[in-house]
Amino acid sequence: MDIKPIKVNSLRDLPEAPISQGVTLVRKTGTWKNVKPIIGERSAPCENACPLKIRIPKFIDYLTKHEQDKASLEILRWNPFPTITGRLCPAKCETGCNRNKYDEKVSIRELEKFLGDSFLNRKHIERKERKAGKVAVLGGSVSGMAAAYVMLSEGFEVHLFLKSHETFEDVREKIPSEVLDAEGKILKNAGLEFHENARFELSSIQKEYDFVFVSSFSYPTMVEVQEPKTGKTNYEKVYSSIEDQDISKTIKNAITAAYNIAASASGTEYIEEKLGRVVPFKEIITDYFNHEPSVKEILETGTAIQEALRCFSCGTCNSCGNCYVFCPDFAVKWVDNFPEFDYDYCKGCGVCVNECPRGILELIPEK
């Protein structure tokens, strides 16, 4: 932009009110700053406490924005069976929830169950378009089914060998069978080949399949896990996982083995996405939240959203817009419902950082 000097010879050269004659955008006031706000890599205590590392504030954010299907899909990215964990997991997320220090935890497990159940008739496994290979899953316990689920989505041809005809045998007594049958059907629809009442030798299976996953619930003595982090066993290309009292850890171990199989098949290494630094309670600006009791039982969308709105959304931007509203220099832009900084005009005052209720923004030195 050109800066033209204004020469005042008479009153006529001046406006009636003291208003600049040009647009003030020519002055890049952002050059004044010595610190700048950034969107930090942060996370919530709940998602860190969760063995499956489900991005809890993220799915809750979708729910509050009335995008219920996206919320369910967000859970399924990390956990194949919210219908199971939503009923059986010890809900460490809720123990960690920052809201405990304010009034009452958010009923995260109840939300998860609701989102798992309500999505069940629309759930299907999105399969990667590739020929990853042929795998056998031995045993239809939760860990076997979870490994099968992941390997189907990774593009493998998956064969499931069952002792009898029953799947999810370790949780049958605790979960309504129509839920488990529906889950089984979803895997079948995705292409899972069932071999019921199967009798086999591991060595012959090994020959026929590229990789094998053994459910250590169904076949506790068949193999021995040697590397718990990858699921590798004492047999070449045979993986397994450790069973845990915490069902979500059981699932986590199984899907980690499955991802390691997928990585091994494509000659890469499986690296888990890491969560950012935890936002502690003291970083939450509680002035922005009302005291409200939690909803204990969630059976429909209305109460689900009501409970979701209680979430502090620690460390995850939920488009509250405070930074945008409070910025005195219009240097926070609102792009696709999220903030973006215009560093040309941000003076680094830090008001946005102070007013972010959920500890996402931080000030870093300007280089």
Place this chain on the structure above:
Amino acid sequence: MSIKKVLTGNHAVSYGAMASRVQVISAYPITPQTQVVELLSELVADGKLDAIFVNVESEHSAMSACISASAAGARAFTATSAQGLALMHEMLHWAAGARLPIVLADINRAMAPPWTIWTDQNDSLSQRDTGWMQIYVESNQEAFDSIILAYKVAEQVFLPCMVVLDAFVLSHTSEPIEIHDQEKIDEYLPPYRPMVTIEPGKPIGYGALAAPDTYMEFRYKMQRAMENAVEIFEKEGKLFGDMFGHSYDLVEPYMMDDAEYVIITVGAVTSTARVAIQELRKKGEKAGLLKFRVLRPFPFEKLRELLSGRKKVAVIDRNISFGHHGIFYQEVKSALYPLSNRPPVFGYIAGLGGRDITVSDVVDIYEDMKKRETLEEIIWKGVKL
């Protein structure tokens, strides 16, 4: 259709703001003004007035919010009293200097200490030189009408305007008010069209630095705007009369045609003085009354026209400029100075801090003025010596 309501002066102001379709109200409560904004906040909350009510922590912020709103193109309103108005002082200069037609209702309350909540004019007169126009009203009806009129004038000359009324005498006293037909008010007062609008996408600097080579020109323009406002007050006051049945001027004569001795009053005392003048007339006195309504812009011509050739003039000041004398007294004298046949003017200080000024007080002042031979700088009425 117009309707009649029995309203206090404060509520008359609130209804005046509503009738003016104000869009942003920002205010901080202070006795005796509180009811003005209390009612407005209710009207906004009930959806009867389509405006944003901005709660603030001080009068300084209230005026700041009004300034921003007005610059952004909204019709802005606030109300305050005494210490609150004093706290606004810096931003009053800002509003006027930025040429923003904000309207403020000041419920005249004497300044503390000693602590007081009762009326006198020192709060508003302390803001005389901020560049705000000032209207002093006599009745609740006039308070209602003057809010509308204030916007009408302010938005033409781009200067803010204060509507000033007496604490308690008007603010907390009920009178029947005619609420004019809203359609006609809308016709009289069209929507506010700002001089320029500010918008985030196309930022401009408002009130930025003016070096010595330009500052004075902006002040000259403000003075010219004030001077133009005299004529606009006259024109709009007449038009108001044509449309609503009661016209307004900057100064208004009462029984002045053949008056030899004139009393000048400001605000609610005028009503009292009307009764005194009627009594004096019954006794055969050639007494007249001049109601001083608009202090800024200053009605030089009107004052000279109405006062030249009179025998004597008395000004009743419910205020004092310490070390000098009553402020309206100074102002009247300065207007008359160029006249060769100017009458002697006597200044009376009365009714400070809400002390009553009665009909007999006004009659006393009249008689005192009549028999005085020499001019005195300051005459106190009713002080316990």
